[in-house]
Amino acid sequence: MSDSIKRVVLAYSGGLDTSVILKWLQVTYNCEVVTFTADLGQGEELEPARAKAELMGIKPEHIYIDDLREEFVRDFVFPMMRANARYEGDYLLGTSIARPLISKRLIEIAKEVGADAVSHGATGKGNDQVRFELSAYALNPDIKVIAPWREWDLASRTALIAFAEEHQIPVPKDKRGESPFSTDANLLHTSSEGKVLEDPWEETPDYVYSRTVNPEDAPDTPEYITIDFEKGDGVALNGEAMSPATLLAALNDLGRKHGIGRLDLVENRYVGMKSRGMYETPGGEIYARAHRGIESITLDRGAAHLKDELMPKYAELIYNGFWFSPEREMLQAAIDHSQAKVSGTVRLKLYKGNANVVGRKSPHSLYSERHVTFEDDAGAYDQKDAAGFIKLNALRLKLLAKQA
Numbered sequence: 343m344s345d346s347i348k349r350v351v352l353a354y355s356g357g358l359d360t361s362v363i364l365k366w367l368q369v370t371y372n373c374e375v376v377t378f379t380a381d382l383g384q385g386e387e388l389e390p391a392r393a394k395a396e397l398m399g400i401k402p403e404h405i406y407i408d409d410l411r412e413e414f415v416r417d418f419v420f421p422m423m424r425a426n427a428r429y430e431g432d433y434l435l436g437t438s439i440a441r442p443l444i445s446k447r448l449i450e451i452a453k454e455v456g457a458d459a460v461s462h463g464a465t466g467k468g469n470d471q472v473r474f475e476l477s478a479y480a481l482n483p484d485i486k487v488i489a490p491w492r493e494w495d496l497a498s499r500t501a502l503i504a505f506a507e508e509h510q511i512p513v514p515k516d517k518r519g520e521s522p523f524s525t526d527a528n529l530l531h532t533s534s535e536g537k538v539l540e541d542p543w544e545e546t547p548d549y550v551y552s553r554t555v556n557p558e559d560a561p562d563t564p565e566y567i568t569i570d571f572e573k574g575d576g577v578a579l580n581g582e583a584m585s586p587a588t589l590l591a592a593l594n595d596l597g598r599k600h601g602i603g604r605l606d607l608v609e610n611r612y613v614g615m616k617s618r619g620m621y622e623t624p625g626g627e628i629y630a631r632a633h634r635g636i637e638s639i640t641l642d643r644g645a646a647h648l649k650d651e652l653m654p655k656y657a658e659l660i661y662n663g664f665w666f667s668p669e670r671e672m673l674q675a676a677i678d679h680s681q682a683k684v685s686g687t688v689r690l691k692l693y694k695g696n697a698n699v700v701g702r703k704s705p706h707s708l709y710s711e712r713h714v715t716f717e718d719d720a721g722a723y724d725q726k727d728a729a730g731f732i733k734l735n736a737l738r739l740k741l742l743a744k745q746a
Contacts, residue, residue: 346458347488349373350371350458350459350488351459351460352367352377352378352462353444355379358506362506363461364377364398365506375404377391377395378407378408378444380410381408383587383590385527391407394512397512404455411587412585413443414440414529415530416586418440421674421678422439426653427653428653429660432607433661434530434621434623434627436532437531438661439660439665440528441473441663441665445460445481446481448474449478452482452485460478461487463491464489467613469662472613472662473665475487476664476667477666521536522538522550523538523539524536524537527552527553529591529594530623531553531621531623532621532622535619540618541618551604552622554598554602554624555598555601557600557602558601560599561693564691566692566700567628567692568581569687570686571686574633576589579592579593590626590629591625594624594625596625597627597697600692601694601695603627604620604622612663636702637649638699639707640685640686652673683704683706685705685706687702
């Protein structure tokens with residue numbers, strides 16, 4: 343092992359697991375470790391990760407802490423939202439969409455520092471190992487990937503702590519007991535899985551939720567907001583222009599206040615098993631509903647329905663780790679083409695867990711009040727035309743019925 347790996351770039355959070363991985367890589371591969379910590383808006387102070395890496399002997403120039411919030415929302419979240427992507431109809435893919443960006447940066451750093459390999463802390467049971475590694479290989483087919491959870495024999499929290507103590511890795515007091523659940527967070531969402539959430543019959547305990555108030559405790563007065571879109575992307579909140587990450591952060595605050603974006607889901611993992619998770623996507627849920635709202639008046643029926651047919655495949659590709667695949671890029675090109683005139687303003691009503699579209703307007707609106715009115719349409723539509731339309735569509739049904 344040590345002959346083939348000289349330097350490795352580790353996706354490093356500074357927590358117990360990745361700190362143990364850092365030392366394990368040094369011991370097992372006798373290699374130099376470069377750490378990379380991504381700021382994706384998870385809301386945690388990241389400088390302690392730098393201090394911990396230095397404490398473990400990592401050279402200052404080999405500690406990367408990058409603010410990727412704008413790139414994350416602009417180049418990953420917003421393109422995904424243009425597709426209205428929801429895995430298995432519900433999940434807004436908050437964890438899935440972050441992995442290709444982390445992998446992209448891992449590969450870039452590996453090139454910068456001349457590393458032979460990259461490493462991650464995903465387990466051998468989950469989806470993230472697939473997402474990290476498919477993305478890495480798509481960007482550098484010759485890179486080596488080290489997945490410690492698939493190699494080592496540290497099979498429990500107790501074993502991790504024992505390894506940490508043996509190698510003088512600081513273990514916070516709150517890590518010595520069994521965590522009631524595990525979490526992953528970024529600017530788009532927080533996911534919680536495991537332990538108290540593993541029984542799909544039991545309701546999620548209220549203490550698991552961290553990004554939203556209980557809808558029952560949300561304000562008793564609804565709040566109205568507007569989101570402006572240009573070519574399918576949000577550009578302003580309540581008339582104030584905002585960058586992608588700033589807009590999503592502001593929507594998160596609104597979603598938290600009104601208890602919006604909670605999801606209790608049993609999903610099908612790519613590796614074959616079902617898992618139960620609790621997701622909070624406050625700003626993302628508001629944004630997703632607003633985007634469909636502006637599409638409802640700016641997209642032609644054929645384009646809108648085709649998008650809805652393509653969406654499950656697109657969402658599945660992201661969930662399964664194929665962001666950098668040619669098929670995802672093909673679908674993205676079609677989706678982006680559909681957004682050329684998806685511009686305008688959506689008004690939403692936020693109230694006790696709900697984000698309802700209550701108004702929409704656009705200079706490119708295809709909605710014609712003259713055609714749909716129940717009043718006199720002044721000749722805009724000849725209702726007699728519907729008779730022939732119905733007869734032609736009924737012909738095959740009538741022929742089938744006569745054969746019965």
